[in-house]
Each structure stands twice: as structure tokens, then as C-alpha cells.
Amino acid sequence: MINLAKGRSGFNRLTFQKQLTIFFLITAVLAMVFVSVIAYFQATTELEKNFTLYTASILNRTKDDIVTKFNMVENTLNFIAADYRLQMMGAPRSPVDQRSLAKLLVDSINLNNYQVSLDNRRVTKNLIDDLIIYGDYAERPTVVIGRRDHFTAYGIEQYLTPELLATARAAEGGVVWSEIFYNPVGARLMENLPSEILREELNQIAVIKWLFDVQTRQSIGYLVASINLSRLSGLIEDIVLGKTGRLYLVDQKQQVLAGSDKNLILRPIPLDERSRAQLAASPVGSIRGKFNNQDSFIHFQEIPTNNWKLVGVIASQEFEAAAGEVRNRILFGGILVLAVFAAVAVIAAGKITRPIENICAFMQKVEKGDLSLRVHETGSIEIEQLSQQLNHMIENLAQLLEKIYQEQIFKRKIALKMLHAQINPHFLYNTLDSISWMVETGRREIAVELLECLSTIFRVTLSGGRDVIRIGEELDHAENYLRIQRIRYQDKLDYVINVDEEIKKHEIVKITLQPLIENAIYHGIKPKPNGRGTVVILGRRVDPDHIQLSVIDDGVGMSSEKLAAVRASLVEPQLNLETEGKGYSLMNINSRIKLYFGPAYGLVYSSKEGVGTRVDILLPT
Numbered sequence: 234m235i236n237l238a239k240g241r242s243g244f245n246r247l248t249f250q251k252q253l254t255i256f257f258l259i260t261a262v263l264a265m266v267f268v269s270v271i272a273y274f275q276a277t278t279e280l281e282k283n284f285t286l287y288t289a290s291i292l293n294r295t296k297d298d299i300v301t302k303f304n305m306v307e308n309t310l311n312f313i314a315a316d317y318r319l320q321m322m323g324a325p326r327s328p329v330d331q332r333s334l335a336k337l338l339v340d341s342i343n344l345n346n347y348q349v350s351l352d353n354r355r356v357t358k359n360l361i362d363d364l365i366i367y368g369d370y371a372e373r374p375t376v377v378i379g380r381r382d383h384f385t386a387y388g389i390e391q392y393l394t395p396e397l398l399a400t401a402r403a404a405e406g407g408v409v410w411s412e413i414f415y416n417p418v419g420a421r422l423m424e425n426l427p428s429e430i431l432r433e434e435l436n437q438i439a440v441i442k443w444l445f446d447v448q449t450r451q452s453i454g455y456l457v458a459s460i461n462l463s464r465l466s467g468l469i470e471d472i473v474l475g476k477t478g479r480l481y482l483v484d485q486k487q488q489v490l491a492g493s494d495k496n497l498i499l500r501p502i503p504l505d506e507r508s509r510a511q512l513a514a515s516p517v518g519s520i521r522g523k524f525n526n527q528d529s530f531i532h533f534q535e536i537p538t539n540n541w542k543l544v545g546v547i548a549s550q551e552f553e554a555a556a557g558e559v560r561n562r563i564l565f566g567g568i569l570v571l572a573v574f575a576a577v578a579v580i581a582a583g584k585i586t587r588p589i590e591n592i593c594a595f596m597q598k599v600e601k602g603d604l605s606l607r608v609h610e611t612g613s614i615e616i617e618q619l620s621q622q623l624n625h626m627i628e629n630l631a632q633l634l635e636k637i638y639q640e641q642i643f644k645r646k647i648a649l650k651m652l653h654a655q656i657n658p659h660f661l662y663n664t665l666d667s668i669s670w671m672v673e674t675g676r677r678e679i680a681v682e683l684l685e686c687l688s689t690i691f692r693v694t695l696s697g698g699r700d701v702i703r704i705g706e707e708l709d710h711a712e713n714y715l716r717i718q719r720i721r722y723q724d725k726l727d728y729v730i731n732v733d734e735e736i737k738k739h740e741i742v743k744i745t746l747q748p749l750i751e752n753a754i755y756h757g758i759k760p761k762p763n764g765r766g767t768v769v770i771l772g773r774r775v776d777p778d779h780i781q782l783s784v785i786d787d788g789v790g791m792s793s794e795k796l797a798a799v800r801a802s803l804v805e806p807q808l809n810l811e812t813e814g815k816g817y818s819l820m821n822i823n824s825r826i827k828l829y830f831g832p833a834y835g836l837v838y839s840s841k842e843g844v845g846t847r848v849d850i851l852l853p854t
Contacts, residue, residue, distance in 0.1 A: 253586060257578035258571075265567045272563050277556045284552055285519050288474050288532050292545045295480060296534045299468055302347065302360050303538040307408040309341050310442040310456050313364070314406070319444055322368065322453060331377050338364040338379030349471065360468065362437070362461045365389060366444075368454035369398075388418025389459055393439065401441040401455060410539040411439040413462070413490070413499065429495045433463035436499060462498060465491035469543070478530075478547030485540055487512065502544060504531065512542065521549070588616045592623065604631040640828060667721055683720060686713035696743060701829060704772065704782070704852075705737035711746040711770060718754060725765045726758065732772030736780050739854055742825045746770065749784040749822070749848050757788020757846055774854065782850040791840040799838050826850070 313319065316337060342364055348355050366377035367390050376390050392414045401409045416435045438460045444453040469480040470493040481502060482491035487509060489497040497503070504512065508522030508531055516535035523529060528549035533542050588610040595608045604627055610620045664687055671680035693710035696702050708730065715728040750768055758766030769785040791799070803823045823836045830853050840846040 251582075253582040254575075254578050257582060258575055261571055261574045261578065265571055269563050269567045273556075273560055276559045276563070280555055280559060281552065284475075284530065284547075284555070285532070288478070288530065288545050288547060289519065291472070291474060292480070292532050292534055292543060295469060295472055296536060296543045299482075299543065300536055300538055302345070302468065303536070305345050306361060306440055306458050306460070307442075307538075309344055309361070309364075310408055310440065310458060312344075313337065313341050313456055314442055314444055319366070319453060319456075320446060322366075334366060334377045335379055338366070338377065342379055351471065358464075358467050360460055360464050362459040362464055363389075365457040365459060366454060367393060367457060369452055389416060389437070389439065389457065391418070392416065393441070393455065393457065397439070397441065398443075398455060401443045402452070404443065406443060406445070409441045411441065413438060413484070413488075429498075430463070432498055433466060433495065434461050437461045438465075462490055466493070466495075466498075469493075474545050474547050475551050477551055478545060481544045481546065482536075483512075483542050483544055490541065512544070516542075524548075585613075588613075592616075592619065596623070599627060604634070643824075643828075663721065664717055667717075679720060683717060686717045689713040690717075694744065700743055701740045702743045703737060704732070704739055704741050704780075707741050707743065707746055708732060708737065708770070708772075710744065711750055714747050714750060715768060718750075722764075725763075726754065726768070727766075728768045728770070730770045732770065732782070733774065736772055736774055736854075739780055739852065741782070741850075741852055742822075742829050745822055745826070745850060746782070746784060749850075752819070753784060753786035753788060753846065753848075757786040757790070760789050778854055780852045780854055782852070784848045784850075785845065787845040790842040790844050790846055792842050796838060796840050803836055803838065826852070 318334060318337060322334070342359060342361050345359050345361050346357050347359070348357050350356075364379040368376070397409070397411050413436050416437055440458040440460060442456045444456055445451060446453060465482055469482060469491055472480050474480065479493050481489050481494075481497070483489055483502050487502050488499055489502050490499075492498070502509075502512075503525045505523040508520055508524075511518055511520055511522075512531075512533055515533075517533065519530070519532045521528070522531050524531060524546045530547045530549060530552065532545040535542050591610055592608055595606065598606055607624050607627070608620045610616050664683060668680045668683045668687075671677070671683065690710060690713050693702070693706055693713075696706070712728075712730060715726075719726045719728065750770075753768050754766075758764070758768070766787050769783075771781075771783040771785070773781060775781045799819060802820050819836065819838075826835045834851050834853060837849040837851065838846070839849075
């Protein structure tokens, strides 16, 4: 059996089922990778979009809440400024005392109370640290503090600089927000607290409104709302973006005023240069930059009250973690789908290849020589067609083998019969009788010649068991036969042999010329009235691929009907060993040539009655 796996690559050594399964799996893996990559990028794009929308939504709500509380502070100042008691505060005998004004301030502060949820409980907070009335009557300056227990507001009137008061006065009743200032008076009263707490408590903002008599426009003083940074941080420090993101409130100088990270208070917000530039240039935006040298999503919105900005920062790691979770889900789903597809691929490949495997097993049995088997595989149209074609092929193969077997038997039988024909008793007896007569009459030279010719005929006839010999050997056989016949018939038979030397090295089926010469003598020349005639043997190359030998006699020839019958008998090889005489010579010689050299070669007959007959033998070079 031929080793089909020899010289093949590892993949080609696998069975068709395994190759098909691997092909399905590779296709599935490539498809899953392609789909997963697209799904992952689409999911992360959508996730980032939702991430941005979620953050912007929280940022927007928080900004609106801060603006509302800032507006509430300004409205509180406007509310107090409109109270009649403040209008009467500068009168010489004003019935309004400081106690009643302090109560007004405390009640007004309480208007700014708001509640937040902290550890599952409600906590009340207030943005205003304290309210202060600062009267600017030179003969009787007045300072009224609403809540004296809030030490952070003590001494705040010392930091109301002429420039700040002038700005408030220029606003003509409008509200002015000061920049950050530090209150060292309160620091002396709170010196035992940690520095980070003091930094938030004592760094303050003053929200100022100029008070004046609405009738005379005479200045009464200034109403100040003190807001420390701790209370600003209270607005946003408990708000978390995502899992770890935080909010920061920054002023126009981009320093942090409020946030959960107390170490950043009053320090520049730690953004990269590109992010800081965009933060300064735009009132609202979403960018990807660095916060504390960490990749982050940065969102910001401007607070119109004082042009501060609310900044939300979420580390990119949080988004990447969410994206990683999406990736893992896609990967898990892909593996699950791939496992299902692999099982389906194995089953499908088995269903597809099982008929082919059965056909291979069937062909192995046929290979052992049993041509009676037939395959009956069903499935696809191609498998059924393959089964039918294999059955037809096996039937044709059986017929061909039987034909070859019969041809081999024919070759052996025809060789034996040819040998018998050449050594037939009549020819041998007549030749030996001629030799005896020549010896008796003293013509020993002729007797020796006859013996030599007979010896050559026997040698070529046997020729070591070969069926195909050289044309030169065949011509020696034919010439010795003609010499014997010419001696026997004395002057009645003559012959001419004219064959090119170059073709004598080519091959011919053994004992082809002698039967044709015999037919020419016995059926062409001998029936003539005088019994005299000539046999001519010619040979030449007609083209580079073909050789032609001719046996020509000037005998009685054949009628057109008989010639047509002879030609018809030579069309196909006829393996008939029962014919005798001329029929045997023609049909079986022609069949032997076709069997050995192919159907394009053989005998070609031409004849004219009363003129003679010509037999051309076409052979390959």
C-alpha cells in the first residue's frame, strides 16, 4: 500500500474530519475575534459616552444646587437690607438695639439651612458661617455679629479693605463676592485645632452688600455674609462620581476652594498644562487629561454667580475597569459560543465526512481485489453521485480487467498457433522432401542452402520467447522463407526486398511478414494461369513518427466486394482463434499489431482484380 502521508505537512496528515473541524474552528475563532473586537470597541465607546453623560448630569445637578445656595445667600442679604430696622439703625434716637438686629441676623441665617443624608441620617447644614452688620457712622461705628459662638467670624471687619468696600458701594445695592482672605483673630481663638481644619475654617469669603437710606441715599453701612472654605466643601465633599471620582470647586485663579481632599485646599488644581489651559478658556467642557499625574476624565462647568468652576475628576482606571468588565463578559460569551460552535462543528464534520470514510473503507476492500462489492452511501447529492460513479468505475474496471485477461490468453494462444502455423507439417514435410531429393540428385549445395534457411526460420520463430523483435530480424525470417519457396517452385517465383537500413533497428510483432507472403503466394500468384509471379517487400519512414512496410504481389488480386469484406474485418481487433488460412493471417496479425502498438496501427489492404494485391503495415518509430 502506498504511504500517502509521506512528505506531507502535519496538517495534511490529519483526517478529513479533523481538517474540516479545524477549519470550522479557525473560521469561528476569526469570526468571534472580529465580532468581539467590534463589540468591545462599540461597547467601550458607548460606555465612555454614558460615562460622560452620567458625570455631566451629576455635575450639572451639583452646579445648579450650588448656584441655588449662592443665590439664597444673596437673597438673604437683600432680604435683611430691606428690613425697616436696618433703615432706622442710623437715627440719633434709634429704637433698634443690637440685640434685635443680632436676632434678625440669626433668623436670616437659618433661612439658608439645608439637609443632607449622611450615614442613613439627615444632617442640617448651612453655607453661611455668620452675618455681620458693619455700620460706617464715624461718630458711632457699629458692628453687629449674628452668632458670637462662631469664632471664625471674629475680627472679620478688620479685613474689609477700603477697596472691597468701594467695590460694594459701586455695586449700588448689588452683592459683591470678595477673594479669599485669612482671619488670624479667629486663629488665636482656635489654636488647638489641626492645621488642615484651621485652613478651611479661617480662610473665608465675604459676600458684601452696601446698605443705604432708600430716601436720602445716605450710607448706613455694609451687610457681610461670612462663608469659610469648610462650609464650601460641605456642598460637594460627600458627592462621589462613579466609585472614586470627586468634585472640586476652583476660583478664577484655578486654586482649589473646596473638595474632599483637604491637602489640595488653596493649592492650584493639579492638572496637566493642556487641561489647565482648556479649563481657563472654556466655561464648560469634558477632556481626558492628567490629575495628579494620573490619567483621568475631567469635566467642568462654570458657576455664573462668581465665575468659579465646578470640576469633576474620575480616574481613567475606573473607566478601564468597567471596560475590562465588558471585555471579560464579551470574552466569556465568545468562549461559550465558541464551545457550542466547536461541538456543532465536530458533529457537522462527522456527518459530512462519515460517508467519505465509509467510501474509503469500501475502496480499501476493493483494493484487495473484490470487484463484486458495491457502495450505497446516501447524504448529499455529491455523495450519492460519487457512490454511483464509483460503482460504474468498478464495473468498468472489472470489464477492463476481464478484457485484459482475455487478451493475454489470446496472445498466448495466438503465439502457439502462430508457431504451429510456421512449423506446420505440410511446409516442414515439403521442405525436408526437397532437401532429400536434392541430396539424391547430387545437388548438395542447394540442400545445404535449404537447411540453412530452415534453421534461420526456426531461430527467428523461437527468438528467445520474445513477441516483439527488430524489423531486421523479421526481414531475415521473411527472406529465408522466400528462398525456400523460390527453390521449391524453381523459376515460377521471384522476390524483391527493398527496405531502408535506418528502420531495421525499430520493432515489429514477430512473424508478421511471413503469413502475408504466404497469402500472396498461395492466394495471389499460384491461382494465375501460368503460376508465375513476384513478391516485393518495401520499407521506409513515412514521417518522423511512423514506419510503413509493404508486401506487394502481382497475383490475381481481389474483387471490390471481397476487398470491402477484408477491410471491414480489419476495423477492430478480433480475437478469433478458430479462423484458418487467409482469414487467420489477416485478422489475427492485424489484431496483434493493434494490441501491442495501439489502435492507430495495423494492416491496410488495397487490391485490384487481375493486377495484384498490396498490404501496408503501419508501425510506430
